[in-house]
Amino acid sequence: MAPRLKDRVAIVTGGAQGIGRAYAEALAGEGAAIAIVDTRRERAEETAAVLRAIGARAIVCVADVAKQDEMDAVARATFQAFGRIDVLMNNAAIYHDMNIGDQSLEYLRQMLDVNLLGILVCVRAVFPTMKAQRSGSIINISSGAAYPDRLGMAGRDLETVPSFAYGLAKSGVVYYMKSMARALGHYGIRVNAIAPGVTMTEATRKIVSAGIIDRLRSAAALGRTLEPTDLVGTALYLASDDSALMTGQTLSVDGGVAMLG
Ligand SMILES: NC(=O)c1ccc[n+]([C@@H]2O[C@H](COP(=O)([O-])OP(=O)(O)OC[C@H]3O[C@@H](n4cnc5c(N)ncnc54)[C@H](O)[C@@H]3O)[C@@H](O)[C@H]2O)c1
Numbered sequence: 001m002a003p004r005l006k007d008r009v010a011i012v013t014g015g016a017q018g019i020g021r022a023y024a025e026a027l028a029g030e031g032a033a034i035a036i037v038d039t040r041r042e043r044a045e046e047t048a049a050v051l052r053a054i055g056a057r058a059i060v061c062v063a064d065v066a067k068q069d070e071m072d073a074v075a076r077a078t079f080q081a082f083g084r085i086d087v088l089m090n091n092a093a094i095y096h097d098m099n100i101g102d103q104s105l106e107y108l109r110q111m112l113d114v115n116l117l118g119i120l121v122c123v124r125a126v127f128p129t130m131k132a133q134r135s136g137s138i139i140n141i142s143s144g145a146a147y148p149d150r151l152g153m154a155g156r157d158l159e160t161v162p163s164f165a166y167g168l169a170k171s172g173v174v175y176y177m178k179s180m181a182r183a184l185g186h187y188g189i190r191v192n193a194i195a196p197g198v199t200m201t202e203a204t205r206k207i208v209s210a211g212i213i214d215r216l217r218s219a220a221a222l223g224r225t226l227e228p229t230d231l232v233g234t235a236l237y238l239a240s241d242d243s244a245l246m247t248g249q250t251l252s253v254d255g256g257v258a259m260l261g
Pocket residue numbers: 013014015016017018019020037038039040063064065066090091092093094095096097114141142143144145195196197198199200201202203204
């Protein structure tokens with residue numbers, strides 16, 4: 001069987017480490033050329049080297065997803081290197097670097113800027129190319145944190161919700177996904193979201209307490225947390241023609257904590 005993403009080109013934001021790195025490896029493994037966008041140059045280069053070692057084409061773009069000029073340059077560099085843009089994985093977020101103790105307005109605005117408005121910035125950057133191609137798949141990474149009511153996490157102690165701005169941004173990501181899916185459908189561009197449950201990355205180990213991880217594990221129907229590789233099947237599905245008629249949907253991959261729909 002031919003690789004599902006042969007001759008396709010994907011931009012993975014926040015692809016240097018963690019879940020984004022797993023997405024980049026999986027998309028490359030199915031034949032896609034990858035542009036890794038991240039602020040962490042060294043780690044992004046390491047990831048690109050791993051992709052090249054499995055025979056994939058990969059470039060690194062050091063850029064901030066919240067800055068339009070930088071993301072426009074990423075879109076140009078990707079098009080120049082590979083000739084098209086088929087997939088945009090909006091995965092970058094302030095997460096590993098989150099400062100839970102800082103609830104200043106300035107910091108909360110910064111988090112919304114990167115985790116929410118960054119999605120709009122990245123979509124604006126790739127839109128002209130996808131519009132000209134009359135095709136594209138945009139995948140926004142939300143989170144179980146977008147659904148505190150469903151997780152039974154609201155109230156009691158503030159610690160259960162790592163940051164209100166984070167949760168707000170991640171629910172806004174779902175709103176953007178739906179409104180963009182409506183607006184861009186007639187250009188042949190699909191927009192969907194993945195809402196991962198707690199996933200054991202370096203970032204999670206740093207910012208989420210063991211107590212919360214235990215609570216989420218016991219709330220999961222399947223009784224376990226995720227590894228980054230548990231998320232790649234859904235990403236490949238949404239990136240490829242397997243989901244050709246799917247747009248405006250959130251796929252919750254969390255072991256059965258939230259049951260959407
Ligand atoms: N790990 C989890 O449990 C979990 C659960 C639900 C959702 N998510 C979401 O999944 C995504 C990846 O999470 P992760 O655990 O791999 O986190 P991570 O912090 O390890 O990775 C995020 C990456 O984004 C990059 N980044 C941050 N700000 C950026 C910016 N302004 N411009 C460009 N790159 C930037 C970071 O350098 C990093 O490489 C995030 O959107 C996160 O919110 C994670």
